[in-house]
Amino acid sequence: xxxxxxxxxxxxxxxxxxxxxxxxxxxxxxxxxxxxxxxxxxxxxxxxxxxxxxxxxxxxxxxxxxxxxxxxxxxxxxxxxxxxxxxxxxxxxxxxxxxxxxxxxxxxxxxxxxxxxxxxxxxxxxxxxxxxxxxxxxxxxxxxxxxxxxxxxxxxxxxxxxxxxxxxxxxxxxxxxxxxxxxxxxxxxxxxxxxxxxxxxxxxxxxxxxxxxxxxxxxxxxxxxxxxxxxxxxxxxxxxxxxxxxxxxxxxxxxxxxxxxxxxxxxxxxxxxxxxxxxxxxxxxxxxxxxxxxxxxxxxxxxxxxxxxxxxxxxxxxxx
Amino acid sequence: xxxxxxxxxxxxxxxxxxxxxxxxxxxxxxxxxxxxxxxxxxxxxxxxxxxxxxxxxxxxxxxxxxxxxxxxxxxxxxxxxxxxxxxxxxxxxxxxxxxxxxxxxxxxxxxxxxxxxxxxxxxxxxxxxxxxxxxxxxxxxxxxxxxxxxxxxxxxxxxxxxxxxxxxxxxxxxxxxxxxxxxxxxxxxxxxxxxxxxxxxxxxxxxxxxxxxxxxxxxxxxxxxxxxxxxxxxxxxxxxxxxxxxxxxxxxxxxxxxxxxxxxxxxxxxxxxxxxxxxx
Numbered sequence: 001x002x003x004x005x006x007x008x009x010x011x012x013x014x015x016x017x018x019x020x021x022x023x024x025x026x027x028x029x030x031x032x033x034x035x036x037x038x039x040x041x042x043x044x045x046x047x048x049x050x051x052x053x054x055x056x057x058x059x060x061x062x063x064x065x066x067x068x069x070x071x072x073x074x075x076x077x078x079x080x081x082x083x084x085x086x087x088x089x090x091x092x093x094x095x096x097x098x099x100x101x102x103x104x105x106x107x108x109x110x111x112x113x114x115x116x117x118x119x120x121x122x123x124x125x126x127x128x129x130x131x132x133x134x135x136x137x138x139x140x141x142x143x144x145x146x147x148x149x150x151x152x153x154x155x156x157x158x159x160x161x162x163x164x165x166x167x168x169x170x171x172x173x174x175x176x177x178x179x180x181x182x183x184x185x186x187x188x189x190x191x192x193x194x195x196x197x198x199x200x201x202x203x204x205x206x207x208x209x210x211x212x213x214x215x216x217x218x219x220x221x222x223x224x225x226x227x228x229x230x231x232x233x234x235x236x237x238x239x240x241x242x243x244x245x246x247x248x249x250x251x252x253x254x255x256x257x258x259x260x261x262x263x264x265x266x267x268x269x270x271x272x273x274x275x276x277x278x279x280x281x282x283x284x285x286x287x288x289x290x291x292x293x294x295x296x297x298x299x300x301x302x303x304x305x306x307x308x309x310x311x312x313x314x315x316x317x318x319x320x
Numbered sequence: 321x322x323x324x325x326x327x328x329x330x331x332x333x334x335x336x337x338x339x340x341x342x343x344x345x346x347x348x349x350x351x352x353x354x355x356x357x358x359x360x361x362x363x364x365x366x367x368x369x370x371x372x373x374x375x376x377x378x379x380x381x382x383x384x385x386x387x388x389x390x391x392x393x394x395x396x397x398x399x400x401x402x403x404x405x406x407x408x409x410x411x412x413x414x415x416x417x418x419x420x421x422x423x424x425x426x427x428x429x430x431x432x433x434x435x436x437x438x439x440x441x442x443x444x445x446x447x448x449x450x451x452x453x454x455x456x457x458x459x460x461x462x463x464x465x466x467x468x469x470x471x472x473x474x475x476x477x478x479x480x481x482x483x484x485x486x487x488x489x490x491x492x493x494x495x496x497x498x499x500x501x502x503x504x505x506x507x508x509x510x511x512x513x514x515x516x517x518x519x520x521x522x523x524x525x526x527x528x529x530x531x532x533x534x535x536x537x538x539x540x541x542x543x544x545x546x547x548x549x550x551x552x553x554x555x556x557x558x559x560x561x562x563x564x565x566x567x568x569x570x571x572x573x574x575x576x577x578x579x580x581x582x583x584x585x586x587x588x589x590x591x592x593x594x595x596x597x598x599x600x
Contacts, residue, residue: 102435
């Protein structure tokens with residue numbers, strides 16, 4: 001369906017990373033026979049329904065009870081299963097935070113959390129369902145890997161990497177269709193490794209998730225003004241690829257971070273943690289500026305909060 | 321195992337509880353003592369376990385959902401041979417493996433727990449995993465009666481009843497006291513049995529300190545098919561230490577040296593009576 005839409009749309013293929021997630025679960029089910037998928041009455045929205053259709057006996061609907069679902073996943077992992085637990089980011093990381101911390105993080109169990117509908121691109125549902133705090137929450141749990149894929153290719157690669165990794169992993173997926181930018185033959189994915197998706201010398205833009213595309217668009221606009229921006233894509237926010245950030249900051253001396261998340265505790269904070277300890281550099285953090293979101297279309301919200309290519313371009317210009 | 325032997329083991333478990341809490345200068349003796357007979361019955365008779373092979377694959381699982389009564393679990397595990405009884409004195413000390421609440425890295429501990437309401441969910445997950453893997457082990461989890469005020473307990477119970485997890489045995493230690501007062505005055509979970517029945521459990525009420533009754537209850541639970549079982553233990557908080565019995569002050573407080581001596585004197589007396597009964 002998404003592929004068809006992409007073709008209809010013309011040049012750029014667009015896929016929501018939640019759909020990539022559902023497809024990846026199904027595609028990896030044979031290779032990982034211990035994989036089971038849990039959901040909390042949101043299978044149609046989180047796209048675990050794609051997996052459920054193919055493997056109904058390995059899909060467990062826990063009902064609308066996210067706290068219990070995290071505990072069930074913990075128990076299942078102790079019988080050898082590899083549970084992928086799904087809900088909206090708000091309920092997986094927010095409501096069930098303490099269950100994730102105490103029942104999954106503390107015993108360091110092999111549970112994967114696939115959280116969809118992260119950030120403001122949830123859109124019309126509004127602030128109650130737009131989770132801009134999940135990266136911050138999950139990043140504080142010792143031993144938790146936190147990933148935020150940028151597109152279809154990276155989302156599928158992250159699901160595979162999570163299954164191959166032993167220990168708790170949180171992956172953040174989005175609701176809205178986003179352009180595919182990593183469909184290159186030499187694309188490689190590794191937990192904890194970022195990538196330079198555009199080389200430059202004047203300013204470093206570090207982005208995660210859907211904001212990588214905005215950063216690339218902003219870099220094009222900056223180039224027209226004679227500013228040569230380097231764009232770094234960070235999928236794994238924890239553990240952070242410190243080397244790639246330090247090396248780029250050494251070169252440019254100025255860093256802008258972009259994320260569909262609060263500027264408190266997310267990618268921007270992680271980058272600041274890294275640079276303040278290693279290479280004090282001026283950083284501007286773009287994201288949700290300590291405010292709640294609101295209802296609106298995903299595109300309109302991204303524009304309003306300055307996270308589209310134009311918004312990032314303007315903020316970088318102001319910063320330089 | 322005959323009842324006299326179980327009673328002797330339970331008395332040793334109780335000594336270990338007060339010794340551990342005294343050594344820690346903190347901890348929860350009341351609810352550990354009320355559940356000491358249940359702990360003893362589970363680890364010395366009911367469960368398929370092997371202290372020499374704590375992680376054996378087909379073992380029955382136990383999750384202490386009321387994790388603050390870790391002294392009860394630890395003392396039982398030590399007396400059963402999982403680790404030295406002497407180590408109980410290191411409970412809660414910096415560097416000790418005996419953490420204030422159960423930690424999965426301790427020999428014999430199947431799941432970290434202590435944040436109330438969470439252990440039962442993990443136990444439900446284990447029971448579901450056993451069913452999915454077509455394995456025959458059973459899963460036991462012990463809850464406090466105050467813990468029933470946590471909403472997650474009922475999320476887990478709804479799921480267990482819905483999935484007909486007959487390999488799951490939920491045990492509630494109904495000693496009627498929680499930190500802020502009697503449970504029916506703080507926020508009553510009564511009727512406990514009717515609630516679990518409504519969540520599609522088979523429910524058994526039992527005297528927590530009568531080994532014949534415990535044996536019958538756990539046998540009935542094992543024989544129950546098509547639904548999980550809930551055993552409601554009608555217990556006495558602080559059981560075995562006279563000044564702690566039914567006294568809310570001893571929910572989460574350690575005895576000082578004098579109080580420790582008095583507690584041990586009570587338990588030594590019970591031990592001597594049990595020895596005498598054995599000789600008779």
